[in-house]
Amino acid sequence: GAVVSQHPSRVICKSGTSVKIECRSLDFQATTMFWYRQFPKQSLMLMATSNEGSKATYEQGVEKDKFLINHASLTLSTLTVTSAHPEDSSFYICSVTSGPDEAFFGQGTRLTVV
Amino acid sequence: KQEVTQIPAALSVPEGENLVLNCSFTDSAIYNLQWFRQDPGKGLTSLLLIQSSQREQTSGRLNASLDKSSGRSTLYIAASQPGDSATYLCAVPNAGGTSYGKLTFGQGTILTVHP
Numbered sequence: 001g002a003v004v005s006q007h008p009s010r011v012i013c014k015s016g017t018s019v020k021i022e023c024r025s026l027d028f029q030a031t032t033m034f035w036y037r038q039f040p041k042q043s044l045m046l047m048a049t050s051n052e053g054s055k056a057t058y059e060q061g062v063e064k065d066k067f068l069i070n071h072a073s074l075t076l077s078t079l080t081v082t083s084a085h086p087e088d089s090s091f092y093i094c095s096v097t098s099g100p101d102e103a104f105f106g107q108g109t110r111l112t113v114v
Numbered sequence: 115k116q117e118v119t120q121i122p123a124a125l126s127v128p129e130g131e132n133l134v135l136n137c138s139f140t141d142s143a144i145y146n147l148q149w150f151r152q153d154p155g156k157g158l159t160s161l162l163l164i165q166s167s168q169r170e171q172t173s174g175r176l177n178a179s180l181d182k183s184s185g186r187s188t189l190y191i192a193a194s195q196p197g198d199s200a201t202y203l204c205a206v207p208n209a210g211g212t213s214y215g216k217l218t219f220g221q222g223t224i225l226t227v228h229p
Contacts, residue, residue, distance in 0.1 A: 001160060004157075006157070032215060033215075034215045042221070043203065043219040044203070044219045046208070046216055046218075049216065093157055093158070095158075095217075097215035101146055101163075101207075102146075102160060102163045103148060103160065103215055103217060105150075105157045105158040105159075106157050107157035108155075110155065
């Protein structure tokens with residue numbers, strides 16, 4: 001299956017600052033990657049679809065200006081949380097889909113905004 | 115809108131027991147169903163993928179079945195071990211039938227296997 005690497009695994013930032021999370025597909029060229037968010041004791045919720053070379057598509061209720069997604073190459077998508085606030089503290093995780101539509105996930109990023 | 119429910123929410127068993135985790139989904143027009151394992155604070159590990167045309171998949175001590183018409187899947191774990199302790203998640207493609215990575219997850223079953 002596909003190998004997906006996320007960096008950093010943990011980040012603590014001050015309220016009002018921006019944080020960038022990287023998602024790399026190490027052995028698979030992914031034209032599409034997906035970003036999910038998981039709040040404590042809750043399940044994963046899809047945030048957005050990252051499209052290589054074009055704009056990301058966001059799920060209903062997700063602020064595109066707060067969660068900036070860039071997919072500049074077939075192996076890298078980045079999620080930037082802008083002007084982070086404590087309520088943005090969460091576990092962010094990315095995935096790629098390999099044939100036949102099996103999803104593979106990164107190790108996730110724990111964001112804490114203080 | 116696709117909704118996924120997992121039962122039980124938590125399960126604690128002694129080592130060696132066989133156990134069954136349940137997953138149900140509201141829209142039966144799915145392309146596939148995937149079971150994952152998540153360790154605390156970690157990412158997801160894909161366990162089994164069942165295509166809509168299949169009724170079950172097996173990997174080692176794990177067996178997953180799919181009954182698409184009734185909107186149900188089960189994950190059977192044989193001879194459980196303490197190392198199986200984790201949260202188990204099932205996921206199906208969002209409503210519309212196709213996958214392409216847009217998944218709806220259940221809330222998960224927290225499994226604890228004690229020695």
